[in-house]
Amino acid sequence: MKNFYQWIGRGAWVTAAIALAACSPQPSIPSQPPVTSVAAVEYVVITGTPLPTYTPVPTYTPAPDQVQYPDPIQTHMACVDEYFERGYAIWLPDWRQIWILVEPVVAPGQIEIGGELIGPTAEPQVMIIGGPWYRFTNDFAPGTDIDQDPKLTPPPGMQQPKGGIGKIWRSNPELQAALGWARDWERPFKTFINSYAIGVLGKGEGFAQTGRILTFYASDGQQYYIHEEAGVWSRP
Template structure:
């Protein structure tokens, strides 16, 4: 390959031996550039645009590289070839469509859900509605999820259930308004000991009720089925739920 004068950069090609692959599969990237002796290939990480440059490989100006497919939450694995001659820089992105090794327990799958990271599980669950949100207790992992509908951040919280049998179920000094209730046991403990959570949720509007749920963790969200059969997605680390 004949070299171009310094300062003239060009990506001749940046491709792969597959346009689609299962998450975790190994594919081969191929590239050729002009105007520089070396280049860098980045794996692009993140949940949404703009994606960030993650794992990097310093490579010669032409060659091949075997890499594992690791999709972003939108189901695409992204790689960027970057060429820099000290004066200017050019970049070219390559996208691979990733098929999931696990399947979601529900249909239709919302856009941006990406792939499940584990199989779905069945679990005992408890639900309670509040003035400005709801709480779920999931036996699998003994976790309490507080979902707020006040439009503030975070939109939801995941909290450990630290209540143990024999401890006080409620605080008799707290008197709810008419038609409202003080949550008890695990819900009550997090509600009483976290003032911001208590203020955001308000009082319980009905007793807690038990049901069986199905839940599954994904790259961008945890999905669970509520007592009415509706699937709820808890996105990010409290960013949103829907």
């Protein structure tokens, strides 16, 4: 019982302390003066090196379409050709043309490329890899034009050309001297002629054709290239 009364007594004291504290005056909070002005805010501007001006990437320009280039032209036809001592001739009936390819005789020291002599160094030499090319209209009239000239006698093993090729050969003394005599009679065969456009490609202007390259095969399978505008021929 004693402990019980002690506990009650302690509780009474605590209650009295709380009541006394509630009755005590509290300290007053000082009032703040009213705001009459706002201090100016100072901003700091940070300076530095400006970024470089943006340069746009150039627009891609595609390569010219292949349709700008003329397509190769291939022509099949029956022909007649003939080899000479220093050249070759072919008759193209569908075009009424005769082509003459001369193998020129080159004198010593006559051909030089890049400071290097590629021609003969001692005696004249026949260039069999290329030379001048001539194109003639075949106006031979059978029954009216003579087929051969009986006054001309070829050396043994050689022939005097006949027909349209023979007429051109006899009518051009310089060409006759350049070609020499025919090595055999004319040979009929079939071939095809390819024609390729050549030129320059201008910026934004497309393809400008300046000429054509012609290729064909002879009766013996030899391939020839003709540069039409330059008037020259070559072979691989």
